[in-house]
Every structure is written in structure tokens, then in C-alpha cells.
Amino acid sequence: MHLFCYLNVIKTSVRILCTNQAKPIMKYLNVAEKNDAAKNIAALLSRGASTRREGLSNYNKIYEFDTTIFGQPARMVMTSVSGHLLNYEFVTTYRAWQSCHPVALFDAPVVKQCPANYDNIKRTLEREIRQCQGLIIWTDCDREGENIGFEVIKVCTDIKPNIPVYRAKFSEITAASVFRALNTLGQPNKNISDAVDVRQELDLRTGAAFTRLQTLRFQKVFPDKLSDKLISYGSCQFPTLGFVVERYNAIEEFVPEDFWRIKMNHTMKDLTVDFNWKRDRLFDKNACEAILDICQENPQATVEEVESKSKSKWRPLPLDTVELEKTASRKLRINAKDTMKIAEKLYTQGLISYPRTETNIFPRELNLVPLVEQQTVDNRWGPFAQRVLNEGGPNPRQGRKSDQAHPPIHPTKYANNLNGNEQRIYEYIVRHFLACVSKDAMGHETVVHVDIADEKFLAKGLFILERNYLDVYTYDRWNAKEIHEYRVGETFMPSNLSLAESTTSPPKLLTEADLIALMEKYGIGTDATHAEHIETIKTREYVGLHENIYFVPGTLGMGLVEGYNRIGLEVSLAKPNLRADFEKDLKLICDGHKNPETVRREQIEKYRAVFGIVTERILEIDDSLGNRLEDRPRPLENEAIPQ
Amino acid sequence: MSESLSVKRFFQSHHITLSDYWLESCIQWYQEENPNVNYSIETLNSAVYEQWLLLDLRDVEVPILPPNLAQQKKISLNNVYCLQLLYVQDISQPKLSQLQKIRTPNVLVDSSITDQEPKFYTGSKRMLQMVLTDGVQQIEAIEYKPIPLLKANIKPGSKIKITGPVQVRRGQIMLESKHLQLLGGEVEEILIPNAYENVLARALRLPENPHPTNVE
Numbered sequence A: 001m002h003l004f005c006y007l008n009v010i011k012t013s014v015r016i017l018c019t020n021q022a023k024p025i026m027k028y029l030n031v032a033e034k035n036d037a038a039k040n041i042a043a044l045l046s047r048g049a050s051t052r053r054e055g056l057s058n059y060n061k062i063y064e065f066d067t068t069i070f071g072q073p074a075r076m077v078m079t080s081v082s083g084h085l086l087n088y089e090f091v092t093t094y095r096a097w098q099s100c101h102p103v104a105l106f107d108a109p110v111v112k113q114c115p116a117n118y119d120n121i122k123r124t125l126e127r128e129i130r131q132c133q134g135l136i137i138w139t140d141c142d143r144e145g146e147n148i149g150f151e152v153i154k155v156c157t158d159i160k161p162n163i164p165v166y167r168a169k170f171s172e173i174t175a176a177s178v179f180r181a182l183n184t185l186g187q188p189n190k191n192i193s194d195a196v197d198v199r200q201e202l203d204l205r206t207g208a209a210f211t212r213l214q215t216l217r218f219q220k221v222f223p224d225k226l227s228d229k230l231i232s233y234g235s236c237q238f239p240t241l242g243f244v245v246e247r248y249n250a251i252e253e254f255v256p257e258d259f260w261r262i263k264m265n266h267t268m269k270d271l272t273v274d275f276n277w278k279r280d281r282l283f284d285k286n287a288c289e290a291i292l293d294i295c296q297e298n299p300q301a302t303v304e305e306v307e308s309k310s311k312s313k314w315r316p317l318p319l320d321t322v323e324l325e326k327t328a329s330r331k332l333r334i335n336a337k338d339t340m341k342i343a344e345k346l347y348t349q350g351l352i353s354y355p356r357t358e359t360n361i362f363p364r365e366l367n368l369v370p371l372v373e374q375q376t377v378d379n380r381w382g383p384f385a386q387r388v389l390n391e392g393g394p395n396p397r398q399g400r401k402s403d404q405a406h407p408p409i410h411p412t413k414y415a416n417n418l419n420g421n422e423q424r425i426y427e428y429i430v431r432h433f434l435a436c437v438s439k440d441a442m443g444h445e446t447v448v449h450v451d452i453a454d455e456k457f458l459a460k461g462l463f464i465l466e467r468n469y470l471d472v473y474t475y476d477r478w479n480a481k482e483i484h485e486y487r488v489g490e491t492f493m494p495s496n497l498s499l500a501e502s503t504t505s506p507p508k509l510l511t512e513a514d515l516i517a518l519m520e521k522y523g524i525g526t527d528a529t530h531a532e533h534i535e536t537i538k539t540r541e542y543v544g545l546h547e548n549i550y551f552v553p554g555t556l557g558m559g560l561v562e563g564y565n566r567i568g569l570e571v572s573l574a575k576p577n578l579r580a581d582f583e584k585d586l587k588l589i590c591d592g593h594k595n596p597e598t599v600r601r602e603q604i605e606k607y608r609a610v611f612g613i614v615t616e617r618i619l620e621i622d623d624s625l626g627n628r629l630e631d632r633p634r635p636l637e638n639e640a641i642p643q
Numbered sequence B: 001m002s003e004s005l006s007v008k009r010f011f012q013s014h015h016i017t018l019s020d021y022w023l024e025s026c027i028q029w030y031q032e033e034n035p036n037v038n039y040s041i042e043t044l045n046s047a048v049y050e051q052w053l054l055l056d057l058r059d060v061e062v063p064i065l066p067p068n069l070a071q072q073k074k075i076s077l078n079n080v081y082c083l084q085l086l087y088v089q090d091i092s093q094p095k096l097s098q099l100q101k102i103r104t105p106n107v108l109v110d111s112s113i114t115d116q117e118p119k120f121y122t123g124s125k126r127m128l129q130m131v132l133t134d135g136v137q138q139i140e141a142i143e144y145k146p147i148p149l150l151k152a153n154i155k156p157g158s159k160i161k162i163t164g165p166v167q168v169r170r171g172q173i174m175l176e177s178k179h180l181q182l183l184g185g186e187v188e189e190i191l192i193p194n195a196y197e198n199v200l201a202r203a204l205r206l207p208e209n210p211h212p213t214n215v216e
């Protein structure tokens, strides 16, 4: 296929040669996902010698330069789109909300078309492709990027049906990486693009059907509270909202309970060692006191066992997207959406590798030495980077996940001119990288087991031998803990042997990091979309933030989730099952194990069935909503959707 | 020897003290149920024993435990005592999480977050607490050392045998395996209200379940 295209290209160019009597210069149209990417790729491939001209869209410039492709000199025309160029839409007759019953949206014909505000971009491509003899796709190398690539291909082949198409594969916008991509041009992956098409179509159908159903009905049932409210549904949004509601309910339903434990410690030479009771705690005061009585009658403690072992604290795994989002949210207090926006900017500037990745294993062929060397000039972490090299590194800890597309997130270039959150995210990525290629922290742990009147207690001591990665990874703590030197058979009298009372406390509200962890665990969205879905439920006011950190559901969000859960947990739109199944199918399409058309049909049927159940039992949702909105549902005719 | 005396001896040999009145009426009931039948004394013994297993000892009130046992800080029980279980609970874990495990075993998304602080303990061991009665006094017994044959699903009203010497501290019988024998039986009236699930629910002031879930 590759060779065949190549020959085709030559033939075409030979014809040009004959007519023009000029050098056989091939012209390629190159399309990146965003203007910044186009600009930086062009700058690298041209070694700074590209020229810029305007396209029809103000935001998408055209960069031109000369290079060599397949051993031949070539003229490159590089431009960009702004993310997706085409969108699924219902055909016009189904667009008005009153045009049909929402259930019809599961079958209504859809078309993929270019929204008006992107028409300039499309026309630029149509104009430029006419002058070119080849098309090279430079969109991001992930699912969405592959699909955007096929959108570009569609627009261009509509003009020039037989034009040869190539895919440039890269994970970072650095000279080495883009030249490698150019020298190893391949073919775009249709499976991956098909999966995105199925996802988009399903999202459109389910989103529109349930959004119209909810909005049309609940505006009428609760005119005082919801008359002008759009009550949107999304198959990722709702399970995400479901997690927030579930935790909130767990807190609402929480009943504190008292418990007691035996406290024991041993003070010698100004050092108090706290021992922990192996039974931990009892929820009955009498029972606990009874056991304490037994101990106090014979309080002498006997050392039964002293374990002494080396203990290490592991350096972090190579960084993937979910970990980046979680740590940035927890330690830097930058939310996932902002983190990804910043990371993308750092990526297009060539400072870090592609930030959307599931991989936490560094590929063997990636040479980490120069990446560490680049960082030695910094006065904060430079000495540590030098130490990694001096001590025989880099030596990355390896995880188990690989998306076969991108390496773990790592710095690709040293930067000291960043500010604010951009600086903080960059610094975190660098420190994480240096930490994961260095050494685990080493310590020595002592565990002492003692017996008092047949009750068992234990204490742990920790001595830190080598801090290693902790010297650069300032986000982790490891505290040493002093302990006396105990010997087996030795006895001592406890300095304190008493009852301690405490109360159970409710779980905490979810933080963004918790929510991302749950979405990942239950397969809601992908690492690339977690942040978006969280943002959506915030914008819809289904959830709000407490103290700027904790997610709390709003009354509308609560009512909806409770209503859907009441109808049945297996079919509940607020539970993760349905969406997680769908994501699994999408993965199968990507891997070529399942036919996209089959998945499309099956998934539409699944959601249509749920739609049927929901309309049948919608009174239960009215009722749940009424409880939370503190409003009495207005009775409607038997129809789920009022006319 | 009268039948009632011989049945009484049989029960005494099993360390069970009976009320004479209940014994008489039980024998009488058996005879009325089985007119014109020639039964052996062994048959009668086991018929009465079956009835005793189903008896609510609080209906006949024969005290066998030393008085004011619950108020004793430290005392030893040196005899054999056949008592009735009212209910059992696990005092090593919060009641709320026990109840949630029973009521919503699979439905709840496990939203406990993976990367919380590691626990110091490898998991606390079960400690069952039984609330017992001899018909007059109510007393608690805890699983001071593990008793594998004791289960949370033991039926309310079951009869159990405790063999001394065993310590009682702050009104708690400090049970070990060697002290305990399960005799079986139940008391119908308390099967539902004292089911494991409902004991938890009542303590937490949550609605009880008229059809309580069996626990393992």
C-alpha cells in the first residue's frame, strides 16, 4: 500500500515535470489539529525557515517550507483545523424540539457536516488541496485525533478522490520526534476513527432523546422551579453526577457510633512509644473495660517478637494523564480542566510529551539520558538530575499500562521562562519524571509485638536510610518514627494503660481527584474526557463546590439521580454500568475485534429500551424530583411528554 | 416413679432446671396429643426436650444465674448453665457498615477511594456479643477468644450451654470455645424483631425489616 502510493506520486509528479520543465517538486498538504501545533511542527521541520501566509480562517495560518520526503525534495504546505471539523447532526426535520417524539431520535437520520463557524477552515483545505499531490495528517495521535484526521481526509478527497494520504505519528513536538514521524509516514487507522464515529452518534442520539424528554416534561411538571431550565442528559455526565450524589447520601445517612480502645504506651529517656491494640477498637464500652481490667490486673508487658526489615517507599510510576490530573488537583489545587489546558499548551510549545496517555511504561527505544541531562542546568532540581546520571541512571520504575500510542508524560525541553500555574505544572512534570527514573527511598522498619495478660499490642519504628527520590519529589512525605530497642523476652511496665473513647466519622465529600479515580475505576469516559464531564455537571448546576474543593449535588441533580435509581439500578442512567459497557465496546472496535455497525445497533437498542422503561415509570422520577425541589408535581395527562 | 419426676431427672442430668408447673403441663399436653399411644419414657423425654428448645424461658422464670450478675465487677461462674440467646451482634465493627453490607451488598458503588492512608492494622477480628437470659436475668457474653462454632446467624431464642468455671467481668461472661455448646432451638416471637439485621437497625434508629435478610 505504502509503496503503491509512492509510485503513484512519482508518476503524477513526472507528468508535472514534463509539462513545466521544472524540478520535480512534490507538494504536500499537511494538517495539524490546532494552529499552535502546525506552527511549531513547521518551525521544527523547516529549522525555523518557514514562511507564513493567511488562510481563510483568521486563526488557522498556513506555513510553507521545503523538505525531503521519501528521499525526494518536497514543498510542504502546513495548516490546521481547530479540533473536530465535522459534527453529527439530525437532519433538519428532526431538529426542532417539538418536531417529533424524542423516542424517534433513536432512528432519525443523522448527517455529518461542517458547522458554519468552521466553514472557513474547510474552504482553506479545499483550496489548498487542489495545489497538492499528497496529504499528510498531523493531528494528535489519540482517538479523537485519528477521527479528526479522517474528517480532513473526507474534505480533501471530496476534491481530489485519489490523492495519496499519509499519517505522521508522534508523541511530542520536538525536532527528533517530528523528523522521525516524517521519515516513517504510515496510514491512518480506520478502526479508531470508526469507534469515535459510533461514540459521537450515540452521544447525539441518547443526549438529545433524554434531554428533550427531561426538559419537556419537568418544565411542565414543576413550572415554578424549572420552567425555563434546560435539563440536559449525557451518558457520561449522569454516572459522574451519580457518584457525587451517592457520596452525599452516604454522608446524609451516616449515623455516628461511639467506640473504645485500649491505649498503651511506654516512655523511657524522653521517648514515648505508642503501642496499638491488635483488636483496634470495640463498639461496646463494657466489653472494652472488661478487657482493660484483665490487663490492669497483670500489666507487665512481655516482648514476644521483634521484626526488623528493610522497607522502601516506592518512587512514582511514569506519569499518565489520570495521575497528572489527580496529583495536580490534590497537591497543586489546579483542577483537571485547567491542568489539561495548561498541559496541552506545554505540549504544543514542545516542552512536554503528549499529555493524553494511558501509558506508564517508558518504551525501550526512548533514550532518557538526554531528557535528564537537559534538566541539570536548573538550580532547583538540576543537582538531582545530575545525581541521577552520576548514580548510573536513569532507571525508570515501570508500570503495566500501555496505550501503544504515547509514552508517559515527560519533559521534552528545559524551560525557565514559565509563570504561574504553567510553571507549577511544568515543575511537577519534571520532578515526577526525575523521581520516577531515580531510586526508591530506603528505610529500616522495626515492628515490636508485646503481650499484656493475653492481649496483643504492637508498635512500629522507622529509620530512613536514603531519601533518594524524595529529595526531588516534594509532593510525598515519609516520616521517620523513633522506637526503643526491644529484645524478645524483655518485659516492661506500660507508662499508660487506659481506655480511649472516640466516635466514627462520616466519609468525606468527594474531591475532584476522588471523582476522577471513580470514573477511571468504573470506566466512565476516557482519560482524555474525565475533566470535560466534570466540567459539564458543574456548568449544568447539577453539582456545586463546597470550600472550593468538595463536590456537593444540587437539588435538581439529587432528584434526578434518586428518580433514576428508583426505577431500577441495573437500568439507571445514574449508575456506571450502561456507559462502562459502551466504552468496552468502543475499545473492541479500536482493536478491530468488533464491527462498528454491530456496536452501533446494539447500543442504540440498549438505550432505546431504557428510554422505554423511563417513560413508563416517569411518575417515580416526578416524585423524587418533587421531594428534592420541595415542590408538588403538577399532574399531567397519561403522556410522558406533554403536548 | 412418676413420669414427671423421671423427666425432671433426665433434664437435671443435662443441667437444665425446669419449672414444675411447665413440666406438668408439657407432659399433660403430650398425653392429650397422643391418646391411646404406648410411649416409652425416652420418647417422652425427647418430646419435652423439643418443647423446651422452643420455649421462651422468660415465660417460666426459673432463675439459675447468681443474682445481680450484671452488677458484678469480677466473679466466676463455676457450674453449668443452660441459657437462652436473645440476640447476637458483632461489636468489632460499626453497626452502620454491617447493616449496609446486609441491605445493599452489590448495589452501592464502592466509592471508598483507593489511595487512602494504609491501615495500621491488618483488619480487626470479629468479636460477637450475645445477649442471654435464664428467664429472669439478662446478661451479656462476649467472644473473648475466637469461638468458630458461634455464628452471626444463630437463631434468636436458641438455647446454649455454658460450662464453668468462666469469668464474668463488668457483667460480661468472657467466653472461650471450651465454655460454649450450642443446643439449638428458637423462640418464634423474637425471630423477626431480634434478627441480626433488625437488631442493627433498631440500634441505629432505622426502619426494621419485616422479612429480615439471613446473614452468614
Ligand SMILES: [Mg+2]
Pocket (backbone or CB within 6 Å): A033, A140, A142, A144, A145
Ligand atoms: Mg486532541
